[in-house]
Amino acid sequence: MAKRLVPILAMILVIMALYVFMLAVAELPPYGNVDNPAHNYVYEHYVNNALEETGVLNIVTAIILDYRSYDTLIEATVLFTSIMAVLITLKKGEQH
Amino acid sequence: MLDFILKKVVLILLPFIQMFGIYVIFHGHLSPGGSFAGGIIVAVGFICYSLVFGAEKGQEKIPHKITNLIESFGTLWYGLMGLVGVLRGAGFLLNKGAVAVGQPGNLFSGGLIFLITFGVGLKVASTMVTLFFTLTEEE
Numbered sequence: 076m077a078k079r080l081v082p083i084l085a086m087i088l089v090i091m092a093l094y095v096f097m098l099a100v101a102e103l104p105p106y107g108n109v110d111n112p113a114h115n116y117v118y119e120h121y122v123n124n125a126l127e128e129t130g131v132l133n134i135v136t137a138i139i140l141d142y143r144s145y146d147t148l149i150e151a152t153v154l155f156t157s158i159m160a161v162l163i164t165l166k167k168g169e170q171h
Numbered sequence: 172m173l174d175f176i177l178k179k180v181v182l183i184l185l186p187f188i189q190m191f192g193i194y195v196i197f198h199g200h201l202s203p204g205g206s207f208a209g210g211i212i213v214a215v216g217f218i219c220y221s222l223v224f225g226a227e228k229g230q231e232k233i234p235h236k237i238t239n240l241i242e243s244f245g246t247l248w249y250g251l252m253g254l255v256g257v258l259r260g261a262g263f264l265l266n267k268g269a270v271a272v273g274q275p276g277n278l279f280s281g282g283l284i285f286l287i288t289f290g291v292g293l294k295v296a297s298t299m300v301t302l303f304f305t306l307t308e309e310e
Binding site: 126128129130131132133135136137139140141144145147148151152154155157158161162165166167 | 199200201202203205242243245246249250253264265266267272273275276280281282284287288291294295298301302305306308
């Protein structure tokens with residue numbers, strides 16, 4: 076009896092969670108709207124001053140390698156750490 | 172017979188894949204793409220070669236020692252490029268205040284960003300190649 080009850084309970088839980096998520100999605104502003112919260116002074120500053128302040132045409136590169144350069148530096152370190160972990164666990168060394 | 176076709180197709184495609192990856196890395200400051208995307212494309216060339224011709228022949232092309240060196244050097248290179256700004260009296264990881272950036276739009280412009288993109292691209296490529304070889308090595 077309990078075995079049959081579990082999928083039904085799971086389905087009810089999924090539907091309830093889905094309802095909450097759908098409510099959140101319905102509250103989102105329309106895509107590409109000028110008055111969206113994402114279009115604020117930060118966006119304007121990057122578009123207007125990125126070339127002047129960094130000397131790079133590609134604004135994405137200007138952001139990840141100049142404005143947010145610390146983030147990318149640590150990201151490179153994360154890659155390095157992950158590859159070290161993989162090598163430590165999987166690489167076959169010389170048998171002692 | 173499938174093996175024959177696969178080998179020929181990969182041998183034809185490989186130079187274009189590698190060239191496109193290097194193009195994406197070097198134009199990171201001008202066009203969409205950059206170090207991470209370009210590095211992945213370069214690594215895909217090596218991974219394609221090893222998938223078709225076998226891991227031993229792939230390892231002959233790019234041995235573990237070289238990937239380990241590039242791997243460690245890429246992160247260090249980024250830090251050193253950041254220190255250039257400190258040495259010029261501007262600030263850590265600063266670009267325009269530290270070095271001359273040249274004419275925007277030229278290939279050789281962008282100052283430190285150009286060099287950082289190059290180093291990180293090589294590093295990402297070696298990361299992917301090392302991951303592939305380590306995970307596919309059999310007992």
